[in-house]
Amino acid sequence: MPHKLIRMQRTGDQTPARRPIMLAIAGDSAAGKTTLTKGLAEALGSDRITTICVDDYHRYDREERKNLPFTALHPDCNYIEIMEQHLQLLATGQPILKPVYDHNTGQLTRPELVEPREFVIIEGLLPLHTKLMRACFDITVYLDPPEEIRRQWKIRRDTQKRGYTADQVLAELERREPESEAFIRPQRAFADIVVRFAPIAGRNDPPGTPLSAELLLRPTIRHPDLSGVLADSDQRAIHLRLDRDENGRPVDALHIHGYAPREESQVVEKAIWSQLGVNAGDPPATLGTLDTGERSEPLAITQLLLLYHLLDATR
Amino acid sequence: MPHKLIRMQRTGDQTPARRPIMLAIAGDSAAGKTTLTKGLAEALGSDRITTICVDDYHRYDREERKNLPFTALHPDCNYIEIMEQHLQLLATGQPILKPVYDHNTGQLTRPELVEPREFVIIEGLLPLHTKLMRACFDITVYLDPPEEIRRQWKIRRDTQKRGYTADQVLAELERREPESEAFIRPQRAFADIVVRFAPIAGRNDPPGTPLSAELLLRPTIRHPDLSGVLADSDQRAIHLRLDRDENGRPVDALHIHGYAPREESQVVEKAIWSQLGVNAGDPPATLGTLDTGERSEPLAITQLLLLYHLLDATR
Numbered sequence: 001m002p003h004k005l006i007r008m009q010r011t012g013d014q015t016p017a018r019r020p021i022m023l024a025i026a027g028d029s030a031a032g033k034t035t036l037t038k039g040l041a042e043a044l045g046s047d048r049i050t051t052i053c054v055d056d057y058h059r060y061d062r063e064e065r066k067n068l069p070f071t072a073l074h075p076d077c078n079y080i081e082i083m084e085q086h087l088q089l090l091a092t093g094q095p096i097l098k099p100v101y102d103h104n105t106g107q108l109t110r111p112e113l114v115e116p117r118e119f120v121i122i123e124g125l126l127p128l129h130t131k132l133m134r135a136c137f138d139i140t141v142y143l144d145p146p147e148e149i150r151r152q153w154k155i156r157r158d159t160q161k162r163g164y165t166a167d168q169v170l171a172e173l174e175r176r177e178p179e180s181e182a183f184i185r186p187q188r189a190f191a192d193i194v195v196r197f198a199p200i201a202g203r204n205d206p207p208g209t210p211l212s213a214e215l216l217l218r219p220t221i222r223h224p225d226l227s228g229v230l231a232d233s234d235q236r237a238i239h240l241r242l243d244r245d246e247n248g249r250p251v252d253a254l255h256i257h258g259y260a261p262r263e264e265s266q267v268v269e270k271a272i273w274s275q276l277g278v279n280a281g282d283p284p285a286t287l288g289t290l291d292t293g294e295r296s297e298p299l300a301i302t303q304l305l306l307l308y309h310l311l312d313a314t315r
Numbered sequence: 316m317p318h319k320l321i322r323m324q325r326t327g328d329q330t331p332a333r334r335p336i337m338l339a340i341a342g343d344s345a346a347g348k349t350t351l352t353k354g355l356a357e358a359l360g361s362d363r364i365t366t367i368c369v370d371d372y373h374r375y376d377r378e379e380r381k382n383l384p385f386t387a388l389h390p391d392c393n394y395i396e397i398m399e400q401h402l403q404l405l406a407t408g409q410p411i412l413k414p415v416y417d418h419n420t421g422q423l424t425r426p427e428l429v430e431p432r433e434f435v436i437i438e439g440l441l442p443l444h445t446k447l448m449r450a451c452f453d454i455t456v457y458l459d460p461p462e463e464i465r466r467q468w469k470i471r472r473d474t475q476k477r478g479y480t481a482d483q484v485l486a487e488l489e490r491r492e493p494e495s496e497a498f499i500r501p502q503r504a505f506a507d508i509v510v511r512f513a514p515i516a517g518r519n520d521p522p523g524t525p526l527s528a529e530l531l532l533r534p535t536i537r538h539p540d541l542s543g544v545l546a547d548s549d550q551r552a553i554h555l556r557l558d559r560d561e562n563g564r565p566v567d568a569l570h571i572h573g574y575a576p577r578e579e580s581q582v583v584e585k586a587i588w589s590q591l592g593v594n595a596g597d598p599p600a601t602l603g604t605l606d607t608g609e610r611s612e613p614l615a616i617t618q619l620l621l622l623y624h625l626l627d628a629t630r
Contacts, residue, residue: 004334004453008403011450019319061425079428082412088323089400097397097414099426108425110376111414113394135326138319 017093020050020116021313022136023306025123026187027143028180029073030154032197033123035291036143039303040121043284044310050117052090054124056099057083062106071172073125073179080129087127087136090116103162119310128187138313139221141306142191146198149211189247192221193309195302203259210258210290213298215305216245217252224308226254229271237264238301254305256298265297272304332408335365335431336628337451338621340438341502342458343495344388345469347512348438350606351458354618355436358599359625365432367405369439371414372398377421386487388440388494395444402442402451405431418477434625443502453628454536456621457506461513464526472606504562507536508624510617518574525573525605528613530620531560532567539623541569544586552579553616569620571613580612587619 023040025033034053041049057079058072070077079099086096095115102109128134128142145153151173158164164172188194194216199205217223230240237260243253256265273283287307288300338355340348349368356364372394373387385392394414401411410430417424443449443457460468466488473479479487503509509531514520532538545555552575558568571580588598602622603615 004406004450007450008406008447011447012403059428079412081410082428085404085409088327091319091323094400095396097394097412097426099412110423111412111426113374113397132323132326135319135322 018118019091019093020118020120021138021310022087022091023119023121023310024127024134024137024140024191025121025143026126026128026141026184026191027123028150028184029125029176030157031143031145031150032153032195033143035289035299036141036195036303036306037121037123038291039287039289039299040306040310042286043303043307044119048117049119049121050090050114051121051123052098052114054078054083054122054127055103056101057086058099058101058108061101061108071176071179073176073183075126075129075183078126080126083126084130084132084136087122087133090114090120090122091136118314125184126187128190129183134190139193139306139309140191141193141195142188144188144194144196146196149198192218193306194218194245197298200257200259205259210294210296210298212258213254213256213302215254215256215302216243217254218245219250219252221309222312223252224272224305224312226272229268236260237268237297256301258296258298260297262295262297265301269297269301269304272301272308333433334406334408335433335435336453336625337402337406338434338436338625339442339449339452339455339506340436340458341441341443341456341499341506342438343465343499344440344491345472346458346460346465347468347510348458350604350614351456351510351618351621352436352438353606354602354604354614355621355625357601358618358622359434363432364434364436365405365429366436366438367413367429369393369398369437369442370418371416372401373414373416373423376416376423386491386494388491388498390441390444390498393441395441398441399445399447399451402437402448405429405435405437406451433629440499441502443505444498449505454508454621454624455506456508456510457503459503459509459511461511464513507533508621509533509560512613515572515574520574525609525611525613527573528569528571528617530569530571530617531558532569533560534565534567536624537627538567539587539620539627541587544583551575552583552612571616573611573613575612577610577612580616584612584616584619587616587623 025037027033037051041051059077059079060068065072065077086098089096093116095113097111098114099111100109128140134140154173155166155169158169159166196214197211200212226240230238236257238256241253243251245251269283283304287303288295288297290296290299340352342348352366356366374392374394375383380387380392401413404411408431410428412426413429414426415424443455449455469488470481470484473484474481511529512526515527541555545553551572553569553571556568558566560566584598598619602618603610603612605611605614
């Protein structure tokens with residue numbers, strides 16, 4: 001029956017769809033995916049970017065999951081094959097009818113049409129789970145906060161926004177731990193960039209000091225040359241160190257210090273922004289905004305680097 | 316960025332999916348699509364066939380449609396582009412996450428996973444609307460009852476099963492008529508087989524006489540050679556006539572008479588079944604069942620012919 005395939009191909013749209021730049025932001029629940037994504041989306045503008053959360057691909061709703069032997073983290077609890085299919089469609093510039101999971105009610109509701117714009121950010125628990133998914137991305141990021149920090153973030157969000165008690169959140173974290181280990185954390189090995197927001201051990205910074213960031217820059221994609229910027233800076237705000245990752249592979253470890261005076265960080269940001277040569281003027285002011293509304297320069301610098309990669313990939 | 320396409324293709328499943336045989340059954344609301352489909356599905360068995368109604372691809376629910384300048388028949392009221400995409404995916408053996416429209420509540424609900432089996436029947440209002448959709452099918456059928464008959468069927472179904480009054484149904488039919496003319500009926504020209512169930516003009520058959528069927532067999536697919544069967548029969552139950560369709564193109568018109576004694580029709584059915592050489596034994600007993608539970612030999616013969624085409628296409 002290959003004649004039918006040929007007929008379908010010949011009948012399809014003759015002008016190839018424009019292929020968007022695809023960025024994956026993977027990480028466990030409350031690892032900071034939405035905050036990171038939001039700043040990028042605001043910087044690029046809603047007419048240039050499509051953001052999708054692959055947690056919408058849950059196979060079961062909250063009520064059904066109560067009777068199942070696994071949590072929402074498990075691949076069997078998600079339409080992995082459809083995720084792969086939809087990522088391929090988006091990566092080739094085609095629209096999808098995306099399922100919708102309502103985090104407030106825990107129900108699956110009517111799907112929605114999503115058309116890929118110039119940039120597509122896919123964030124969620126499992127966007128790097130299979131080889132075919134990973135093949136769909138230009139840039140892959142894994143968010144890797146220390147578990148203690150993530151626990152605090154998850155309790156704050158789920159009690160404030162999703163109607164749970166702190167005890168319920170802690171019980172759920174415990175229930176999910178074996179599946180986090182089995183399915184979520186292994187994705188770290190496939191990220192071009194691993195981002196870890198954390199306080200720096202041994203320092204006694206005053207309350208309100210933004211978390212520092214450590215970014216592992218794997219040589220799987222071409223990172224910007226930061227040597228000029230870093231030589232110019234006084235190394236207080238940001239520095240780069242050759243290191244090995246947990247698997248012994250060589251990486252650049254970029255440290256961005258939350259305790260550095262804001263002015264110094266902003267000098268570094270401007271220097272990166274202008275050196276990257278992607279645009280004139282100041283870096284977008286929306287970068288670095290936390291979900292509390294406060295500003296974090298390490299977050300801003302992290303987003304700036306991702307913005308560089310998004311814009312660089314179009315060239 | 317073609318490297319990403321190559322990477323996706325190389326990473327994808329190496330064993331090509333088995334491609335199903337695809338049959339379209341198009342026609343206006345209450346034209347008999349479900350009844351025709353049901354008998355075929357029962358004859359082939361639920362492990363061999365997938366049936367899909369493309370009316371599930373409504374873009375708006377019943378409430379939203381009240382404020383729109385068109386009815387559910389209008390292509391703008393449906394995700395045509397997604398229909399095209401999903402038909403292509405099914406035709407190449409891939410699963411889809413199909414939207415679901417609940418005819419009882421008029422709401423769009425959670426989508427469902429559909430995997431194509433050996434045969435896929437796509438029935439609905441608009442499955443032959445675009446060239447790309449049509450390219451996905453092996454066999455295309457258009458159901459074309461006289462408007463007066465369809466009106467009776469629609470009133471009966473919508474008052475009995477969907478909670479409308481007869482007056483509401485008649486008003487809706489009137490509101491839909493311009494869109495029926497513009498979008499539904501033009502699909503007739505693209506069908507390999509046009510099926511018309513109707514009483515025969517000029518006859519005064521007693522109440523309860525099954526409707527006769529006229530099947531236009533267009534030379535766009537290879538139809539079975541019926542000359543032997545028809546020569547053997549006494550021409551009361553069934554006869555074939557060379558004709559022209561409404562566009563002047565040559566067709567075979569197969570007439571199956573509802574007033575013929577059941578025994579004669581069944582002789583013809585058995586003769587067709589054995590001559591088609593697709594299987595031993597009697598034709599499947601479920602063929603010919605109307606939604607009232609009564610039996611119609613013209614329906615059985617129509618389904619038999621479609622069954623022939625489905626099985627023939629696998630060879």
